[in-house]
Amino acid sequence: MNQKNIKNNDKISLRRAQLIKAAYRVLSKKGYHDFTIRDIAKEAELSTGLVHYYFKDKQDLLVSVLKDINENLRNFLNKSFENVDSPVEKLNIFMRHAFELARDEDYFSVIFDFWTLSNSNERMHKANMKLLKSYRIECSKIIEEGIAKGIFKTTEVEYITAIIISVIQGMIIQYVIDRKAFDYDLYAAKISEQIFTLLTGKSDIKP
């Protein structure tokens, strides 16, 4: 590939990224039902035609947004774990990150949209499966590392993982839908603690 092509590809990637970002912003602001290609174009300060130049159709753009979210998760975790050795600390980072998602007003509205689209769009369905799987895989890796290092004492990595993801996710949903349902921060802390108890058999680990 020559110099020129590299430049072009960079430009293409740039535009795609720009549009994906704009789509994410619009999506979270207006929700899938009301957002239009025109909104995205306006948000990105580009023409509507260009959106279709880079993405086959609306659904293609949305799938790309979801894939982008997935990639961001991996990047975030990779970066965060760079200088961290302790599995306990890693799990803490992981859970804190997960609980923090509820902070971002928009993130879960977008996720809801994607779940909804899962039904009618197979590509979206697969991307959703992949994102959830990513969460489970990252979580399992940490737990297994903890077991290998003799810190965690469970034999049921997958089950514990499913529980962790479930309880965090379920908590977030309730909180996102009803911010006054309970003291989210307190419950998040308690749950973290309880999970460590479950994993280590002691309750004195401080997150």
Added chain:
Amino acid sequence: MNQKNIKNNDKISLRRAQLIKAAYRVLSKKGYHDFTIRDIAKEAELSTGLVHYYFKDKQDLLVSVLKDINENLRNFLNKSFENVDSPVEKLNIFMRHAFELARDEDYFSVIFDFWTLSNSNERMHKANMKLLKSYRIECSKIIEEGIAKGIFKTTEVEYITAIIISVIQGMIIQYVIDRKAFDYDLYAAKISEQIFTLLTGKSDIKP
């Protein structure tokens, strides 16, 4: 209220129920994105005009569907608890019912739709809050009854309730999105058991 009005109201209720049911069926079949007023009218074998006679607009109908779901939950639990005294048995029924929701292919796609709509529609948002609250209230009532009867030994009813709802809900979502993610029945059973352990302090209670 005279005889005629009663009759009319009955008929109105009948038509409304008929349309709500049709809306639920269409909604679960096609998802929010593709369903139309015409679909509902056809499903109910009525005219499109009539839908707007009984419901202000599309959103009004959808809110009514959600409220209907809420009512059904209460009715179901009331009926199920009619001849049951044991809080343990009640909690079992409650959790089994909740886990069973994942069985119904359609139920959670509809719920996803409603969550999504929560974002842009305040009435829908409120209805969603109410449904989640209903779950928490019903669950809390059972736990408090168990405490009163000396069977459950927790002081944190609300927290435990939130955990129960969260873990079940989170489990369902993962399962609905990826039916092969894990052995749902096994995990459901394990979770139930673990919740009873949490509540009673013993692990030998068989659900």
Added chain:
Amino acid sequence: MNQKNIKNNDKISLRRAQLIKAAYRVLSKKGYHDFTIRDIAKEAELSTGLVHYYFKDKQDLLVSVLKDINENLRNFLNKSFENVDSPVEKLNIFMRHAFELARDEDYFSVIFDFWTLSNSNERMHKANMKLLKSYRIECSKIIEEGIAKGIFKTTEVEYITAIIISVIQGMIIQYVIDRKAFDYDLYAAKISEQIFTLLTGKSDIKP
């Protein structure tokens, strides 16, 4: 079918006919490439939505126009032949009618459009086949009647029919594309005469 349905169907037929007529007018004025659904709606003084209410899509409307043309041909011939017994006179009417089509500035532009669409649209293709077949069938019927009555003396009805249709059609095309190519009326008269010669063996029959 009750009185009401009949009324409704009449109304439906009315609207459909109205739109087909409008489509025909617009089509001949602007040609397929430039004509829009909006044009038709405007021509019929109705809304664009209504066009789609009565016709699945643009192509569906066009196929309907072609079918309408076909029907008109049959109706015209049936009516014209009502009090005519002589096959010679019938064939004369038939050929005069055919040659007259070139008079209508629009008719053949529309036909060209349909031929063009034949390629990409199977329904249109079939409708085109049907129209041409209609012409052949009507022509053959007359010739056979003439043979039965001992007036025409050919054994090759189908071949003669194909020739008649071909030469008239080919003549029209040249004339429609180039009005000054030749003396259309003169040539039309000559061709008619020659065809009768071919059929009867004498040349003194005056059309």
Added chain:
Amino acid sequence: MNQKNIKNNDKISLRRAQLIKAAYRVLSKKGYHDFTIRDIAKEAELSTGLVHYYFKDKQDLLVSVLKDINENLRNFLNKSFENVDSPVEKLNIFMRHAFELARDEDYFSVIFDFWTLSNSNERMHKANMKLLKSYRIECSKIIEEGIAKGIFKTTEVEYITAIIISVIQGMIIQYVIDRKAFDYDLYAAKISEQIFTLLTGKSDIKP
């Protein structure tokens, strides 16, 4: 004109020819309705921008395609007649060539497209007139040569020419639209024979 300009012009001609060929291929494959400038560029393995460098606009390109077809006709006939003296043989070649056009699946779809465009585009209209005129002129030349050589005995060259073009063209159209309408080869042979009869006076039918 200097050496450089000649080179450039050659290159320009080359590119133009390349694009015209590509346009013809795309046009016959997809038909006017679905073909795009991008299709042509892709087919020619060039960029879309270049199409507009060599042709003012889409219509300009199409007119060029039609002119190209016209030129090809003349070239073909010139070449075919190179070593042929007999007008009978020449007319045979001419008619065979004409009838053969129906063989090429694509040729007449393209011609239909051009006829259709005739309506809304004057340049296209003229190009169409020119192509039809070319056919008549070539045919007339042969007949006149035959008369000069005492082989053909008609005094109505133009009329006979119009008939020949008409009947062949009309035959092709019926065949192109309905391949099973009749035995095309048989009818083509019969028509050729009959035309020669008409021209040589061997039959007793008077034109």
Added chain:
DNA sequence: CATGAATGAGATTTCATTCAT
């Protein structure tokens, strides 16, 4: 009450054409 024809705003999508590189 009930119907469904009619409306019209608005969404997605396509594509000829332009222009900076």
Added chain:
DNA sequence: GATGAATGAAATCTCATTCAT
């Protein structure tokens, strides 16, 4: 000459909502 990213106008089609009957 050559490229292809970018534009933006315009087309088709959908659908909630209205309203005369």
